[in-house]
Amino acid sequence: MVANKLLTLVFVRESTRILLGLKKRGFGMGRWNGFGGKVESGETIVQAAYRELKEESGLEAKNLQEVGLLKFEFVGDPQILEVHVFTSSEYEGQPTESSEMKPQWYDIDSIPFDKMWPDDKWWFPLLLKGSKFSGYFLFEGHDDVLNYTLEEVDSL
Numbered sequence: 001m002v003a004n005k006l007l008t009l010v011f012v013r014e015s016t017r018i019l020l021g022l023k024k025r026g027f028g029m030g031r032w033n034g035f036g037g038k039v040e041s042g043e044t045i046v047q048a049a050y051r052e053l054k055e056e057s058g059l060e061a062k063n064l065q066e067v068g069l070l071k072f073e074f075v076g077d078p079q080i081l082e083v084h085v086f087t088s089s090e091y092e093g094q095p096t097e098s099s100e101m102k103p104q105w106y107d108i109d110s111i112p113f114d115k116m117w118p119d120d121k122w123w124f125p126l127l128l129k130g131s132k133f134s135g136y137f138l139f140e141g142h143d144d145v146l147n148y149t150l151e152e153v154d155s156l
């Protein structure tokens, strides 16, 4: 059994808009996404979520809530990405460009799905309506989802 790679993904949400970041390099470069990254040894998943948001956006979240668990498998790659998705509605600071991400507010009615990971269009509506969700996506390359499962859950 290959150990999953633990990752975090944080979306800061206001009533009518959500903060996304344009990934400037590395995995997912050129796509708008939430803020996140690897869980380092010696920190919890939640601590990693706070840390990565601060590092990548300049924002200090005050109330992270875990809302989703997503697993991504890529054909030919034994490592499965296990992404813990969080939202925050209270934060301090101003969105600040980092080496990794260029932040921008998007109205929740005009999310740029064509410039995001292809799976997002399926689970983002669940995030926006406040559901908790769990999903698995099998990718071939970074653009094609071969199959997926996605369900709303009562608890993660």
Ligand SMILES: Nc1nc(SCCc2ccccc2)c2[nH]cnc2n1
Pocket: 007, 008, 009, 027, 028, 033, 034, 035, 036, 037, 038, 072, 081, 083, 117, 118, 119, 120
């Ligand atoms: N939205 C979304 N995000 C990711 S990776 C998120 C976790 C991450 C990884 C590396 C740096 C920062 C954040 C995805 N992978 C496959 N589909 C996907 N959809």
